[in-house]
Every structure is written in structure tokens, then in C-alpha cells.
Amino acid sequence: MNSIDAIILEVADLTAATRFYSTVLGPDSPHVRLRPSGDPTTGFRGFTLSLVVSQPGNVDALIDAAVDAGATPLKAASKSLWGYGGVVQAPDGTIVKIATSAKKDTGPVTREFDEFVLLLGVEDVKASKRFYAGRGLSVGKSFGGKYVEFATGSGHVKLALYKRRALAKDVGVPADGTGSHRLVLSGTAGPCSDPDDFVWEAAVPLTATA
Template identity: 65%
Template sequence: MTAIESVTLDVADVSAAHRFYTTAFGLDTTRIRLRDAQPPTTGFRGFTLSLTVSQPATVNALFEAGLAAGATTLKPAAKSLWGYGGVLQAPDGAIWKIATSAKKDTGPADRKIDQIVLLLGVADIAASKRFYVEQGLTVGKSFGRVYVEFAAESSPIKLALYRRRALAKDAGVAPDGTGSHRITIAGDTDPFTDPDGFAWEAAHDRSLR
């Protein structure tokens, strides 16, 4: 496996979720797919999605568009040690971080997204890293038992692993949660479920909307 083709979010209302993602972020259903399903879940779902952009003005533009489309603020956009960003929760419950490593604007605001990053909150970084390497992913960056980022190569969505409690703190939510993650990851792979219960499927097997 070398690439994530798309991620699918289980949502209560596909039409409403589609309106949100196209209006707020300009995303189509090629990379972020939607499925009409409501498996039981409570609290933190164990993952976040990040939109990385080029400058703070773009963060603000996407953040404001998300709020206008019905999202709620988990962390207001602000400067940090690593750059500038904020966290929103979409109406369907998915958590989105919008961020840039730049601290100053270099041009007028736009809404161009440079990359989508899927961060999975895991119980054991070393075990999950080993598992994904065995699935065929290549480690791009690794910071001990804290964070692992896999090489994106040709993938439109980058995969990274973070300790679950640290990811929840970064998102501005409590770490506790049970039930479905309400996400399925599609890639050039046979179906499998990782050590933390995240389900993967073969991209060509999708029967999704």
C-alpha cells in the first residue's frame, strides 16, 4: 500500500454534509466521501482531518467560511510555535484543523488547500507505526513514541499517527470516546482494520456516494 485514495465519513444527512464541505472548504466527494450511516459513537472519535495551506490569510478565509456554513469553533485561529491555525467541528461531528507553517502573509487571501492530512489518534505509536510499515507505508518523519508521519508519495491525503490523548488536546476536546470512528479509509490495499479499530477498504471496492 502506498496511497490513500479517499476517506469516507459516516454522516446523518449526506446532502447537508455535501453542502457544508463544498461551501466551507470547496471539497468535492473525490477525496472526502460521504455515507449515510449513523453507527453508535460518543465523544472523541479518535481522528482529526487537517487542511494545510500557505499563509494565515488563507487559514482565516477557510475558518470563516466554515463558521458561516455551520461549523463550530473548538480552537480559534491563532499563532503558535509551529505557525498559525485553528480547529473547527463540522456539523456532522468531524474535527477539522486548518493550519499553515507560515506566520506572515505573502499575498492576498484565497481558499487554496495545499494538502489534506488524516491524523489517527492511537494507543501505542510504536505498535501502530510497525503495523502500517508492514502494510507497505514508508515513514517520512518520526518523533519517538509521540508522532509519526508517512510519506505521501502520490497520495492526495497524507497519513499521520499521534497519541490519542495528545491529538484530542490539540483538537481542543476531551480524549474520552467510544463506539464507531465513523470513518473509513480507502487505498490501494486489501481491506483490514488497524490496531485502534480504524477500517480500511480497497478503493476499487467502494460502493459509496
């Protein structure tokens, strides 16, 4: 089961957002849609997008492309115990992490990514896990009250839950934020609003907008 059919990002500047996501995800990405919104929002919006790639060179290539397309660097790409990665903030305010578990390049550098993950920062991981399980989502991985990943097919957006403060710390921003998430999810859980006020709509046929 694929829980997410599309991520809908609500943006103030549709032209700038379209340029950014077309550059980073490709011009025909079927899983991200954009729509205009002026809803008030400040600080951390409680979610991040994560692109998992095969090697460090791909991380650098995607981050360079993202910055050229208007992103602001939040964490420079660097090595860590788990691999190599960096974080940028898109022109619309969405935070995007680009990372790999590989320590070195093993092939030609590209801007391709292997996994596209939506991480929701939630106050109570166990409660949110119960909520989504009750809406028919199948749990793929679960680490107590710290992290949950839902099962999804190859090539689809993967949904995961993480503690809000831990997620903010991971991407290098304060955890505080108010107003709209500027995010709507289209998929099997909808229509509904989860315990952290992330809104889902009923699944609709995919059309590329980014």
C-alpha cells in the same frame, strides 16, 4: 506510494455534510466521500482532518467559510510558536484543523490549501507504525513513539499517527469517546482493521461526493 485513495466519512445528515465539505474542500474533491450511517458514537472519534495552508489569511478565510457552512468553532484562530491556526467541528462531528507555519500573509488571500492530512489518534504509535509498515506503507517521518507520517505524493491525502490523548489536547476536546469512528479508509492497506479499530477497505476508483 499513496496509502489513501479516499477518506469515507459516515454521516447522519448527508445533506448538511455535503454542503460543508463542498464549501471547505471544493465541490469536486476526489479524496472525501460521504455515506449515511446511524452507528452510535460519542465524544472524540480518534481522528482529525488537517488542512495546511500557505498564510494566515487563508486560515481565516477557510474557517469563516466552514462556520458559514455549519461548523462549530472549537479553537479560535490564533498565533503560536509554530505559526497560526484554528479548529472547527463539521456538522457530522468530524474535527478539522486549519493551520499555517507562516507568520504573515505574502500574497492574495484564497481558500486554497497545500496539504490535506488525516491524523489518526492511536494508543501505541510504534505498534501502529509496525502494523502499517507490514501492510506496505512507507514511513516518511518518524519521531519515536510520538508521531509518524507516511510517504505520499503531492496532492494526495497524507496519513499520520499521533498519540490519541495528545491529538485530542491539540484540538481542544476531551480524549474520551465510544462507539464508531464514523471513518473508513480506502487504500493500499485494505481490507483490514488496525490496532485501534480504524477500518480500511480495498482501494476503489475515485468519484467525487463532496
